[in-house]
Amino acid sequence: MMRAAPWLYLVAAFVFIYLPVGALVLFSFQGGSLPVPPFDGPSLQWYGDILSDDDLTDALRNSLIVAVGSAAVACALGFLAAYALARFVLPGAALMRGLLIAPLTVSYLIVGLGLLMVLQRLGLGLSLWTAGIGHVVINLPLCFAIIYASMGAQQQNAERAARDLGANEAQVILLITAPMLAPAILAAFFLSVTLSWDEFIIAFLLTRFDITLPVEIWSMLRSGLSPRLNAIGSLVFLVSVTAVLLLEILVFRKRA
Template identity: 60%
Template sequence: MKRLVDLLAGLYALLAYGFIYLPIVVLVLFSFQASRFPLPPFTGPSLRWYGEVLGDAKFTHAMLNSAVLGVVSSAVAVLLGFLAAYGCARMRGGMGNTVRALLIAPLSVSYLIIGMGLVVLFNAVGVPKSLFAVGVGHVVINLPLCFAILYSQMNDNIIRLEQAARDLGAREWQVLALVVAPVLWPALVASFVLSLTLSWDEFLIAFLLTRFETTLPVEIWTLLRSGLNPKANAIGAIVFGVSVVMVVLAELAIFGRGKKQKS
C-alpha cells in the first residue's frame, strides 16, 4: 500500500511540474528553431532569432528600459517598504493595524484597476504617459509586497539590538543603516529581487502608462499582434533566462551570507 501511495505521489508531482514547466521548455526549445515557423518538426539548433532580436534596436532599447525601470522602481519600493515596516513594527493599538491594512490592501487589487486609476490621476494632475509614470505604478504594486516581507521579519530581537545601539550612542540613521538593515539583509534582497522580477514582466500598467518609450512586455505584445513570430520565442526565452539569473543570484547572496555567519 505504501509503495502505491508513493507511486501516485510521484506521478502527481511529475504531472504538476510538467504542467508548470512544459510550456517553458517548449518555448525555449523552439527559440532555437532554424526555420521561420516555430512549429514541429524541430529544425535546429540555431541562434538565428536571438541574433535578430539582439540586432533590433527597438527590442534592445525596450530591454534597457525594462532593466532600468525595474532596478530603480524596485529600489524605491524596498526603501519605502523598509521604512514603513520599521515604523509600523513600533506602532501599538488600532492605529498600527489600520496603517498595516492600508499598506497591504493594494495586494488584493488587480493591476488593471491600479493602472486605470493611475491613468485618471496622472491625467488630472498633468503627468504625461512616460517611463516615469510606469515607475510610479511599479512602486505602487511592489511596495505592499516589500512591506509584507520586511514587516514579517521585524521581531523583538531587532528592537533589543536597536536599544543597545542607542545606549552606545548611535544616532537614529546609524541604527537604521548599521543595525537594522544588516540584520534584515536576506529579506531586503528577497524583496528587491521579487520586485525586480515582477517589474521586468509587468505588462498592464506599462501598456496603459507609456506612449513612445515602451518596455519589453509591451514590445512583445506588439509583436504578437501581427501573428505567430519566431522572434517571440527568443524574446520569451531571454525574459525567462533573466528572471532565473536574478533568482539564482539572490539565492547565492542570501545563502552565502548565511554560511559566512555560521562559520
C-alpha cells in the same frame, strides 16, 4: 502499480509544467521562420536577430531601469514604514498597516486604470516615470509586509545597545537595523524586480513612447507566432530564473 502512481503523477505534472517553456526554448533555436514542429535547428539566427533590433534592446533597457528603480524605491519606503510601525507606538497603527497592504487586494488593471485617469486629469504625460510610479504602488505592500514580518526583538536589543552607546537614530537605522534585516530587504528587492520586470498591464496603460519589454513583446505578438518571440521570451525567462536562483542561493541557503 499503486506504488508507482505518485511517481507517474509527478512526471505527468512536470511534463505539463515544462511543456510550454520547453516549446518556447526549443523553437527559439529553430532554423526556419515558424516556431512549430518539425524542429530544424539548432540555429542562433533569431538571437542574433533580436539582439540587433533596437526597439527590443531599448525596451529591455527600459524594463531594467523601471524594475531596478521602482524596486529600490519600494524597498526604501517599505523599510522605513516597517521600522516606524514596528518600533514606535503610533495611534492608528493598525489602520496604517491596512492602508499600506491595501493595494495587494486590487487587481493591477484597476491600479493602472485609476492612475491613468488621475494623470490625464492633471495633464501629465506618460513615460517610464509613470510606469515606475505604478510599479512602486504594487510592490510597496509586498516590501512592507516582508520587511515588517522580519522585524523582531533580536534587532531591537541590538538597536538599544547602539543607542546606549551614543548612536543617533539615523546611525541605528543605517548601521544596525538595515544590515541585520539584509536578507528580508534583499528578498523584497528581488521579488519586486521580478514582478516589475514582468508586469504588463500597468506598463501598457502608463507608458506611451518609451515602452517596457512586456509591452514590446505584446505588440510583436500581433503578427503571430515567430521564432523571434521565442528567442526574446527565452532570454526573459533566463533573466527571471537567474534572479530567482540568486535569491535562493544568496538569501535562503544561508538560513537553512
